[in-house]
Amino acid sequence: xxxxxxxxxxxxxxxxxxxxxxxxxxxxxxxxxxxxxxxxxxxxxxxxxxxxxxxxxxxxxxxxxxxxxxxxxxxxxxxxxxxxxxxxxxxxxxxxxxxxxxxxxxxxxxxxxxxxxxxxxxxx
Numbered sequence: 701x702x703x704x705x706x707x708x709x710x711x712x713x714x715x716x717x718x719x720x721x722x723x724x725x726x727x728x729x730x731x732x733x734x735x736x737x738x739x740x741x742x743x744x745x746x747x748x749x750x751x752x753x754x755x756x757x758x759x760x761x762x763x764x765x766x767x768x769x770x771x772x773x774x775x776x777x778x779x780x781x782x783x784x785x786x787x788x789x790x791x792x793x794x795x796x797x798x799x800x801x802x803x804x805x806x807x808x809x810x811x812x813x814x815x816x817x818x819x820x821x822x823x824x
Contacts, residue, residue, distance in 0.1 A: 705731040709738040716744040720774075729756030736763035742770060748802070749777040754784025761791030768797045777805035782812045789816060 708714065717735075724732065729752050735742065752760075757780045764770070775788070785808045792798060804824045808816065816822045 705734050708735050711739065712741055714739060714742055716746075717742060718746040719750065720746045721749040724750035724752055724756075726751075726753055726756035726759070729759045732756075733759040733763035736760065736767050736770060740769055744772045745770060746774045747778065748774045752778040752780060754779075754781050754787065756780075757784030758787040761787040761789075764788075764791035764798065765794045767795060770798055772800040772802075773798060774802040775806070776802040780806040780808065782808055782810065784808075785812045785816055789819070792819065792821070 708717070719732075724747055732745075732747065736745070747760075752775065757775065757778075760773075760775070761784075764773075780788070780803065785803070785806070788801070788803065789812070792801065799821060800823060801821055802823045803816065813824075817824060
């Protein structure tokens with residue numbers, strides 16, 4: 701992933717990126733966060749069914765704070781727990797562009813799940 705990150709970040713025609721079931725880990729989530737921060741045409745990012753934990757979710761959430769073009773993000777069926785969900789929720793606070801965040805199939809329970817469900821952009 702690290703070798704692809706600069707090329708993807710610099711691509712000015714890329715609208716959709718599908719990394720579903722590609723064994724993306726927290727280490728690769730750092731590259732994903734860089735892409736989210738620097739690519740200004742990417743609108744749809746699918747990270748479903750990977751190995752992203754709360755650590756990777758935090759990196760991605762931090763990038764979401766400064767992103768104004770991503771419309772859909774799919775983090776479903778990863779290994780994100782309540783802690784990661786808090787990071788994601790915080791990352792969404794300043795983001796007005798993201799229309800859909802898929803986070804179903806992760807280990808998110810209790811109060812944080814209720815809070816996330818109150819945001820109509822988040823899909824469980």
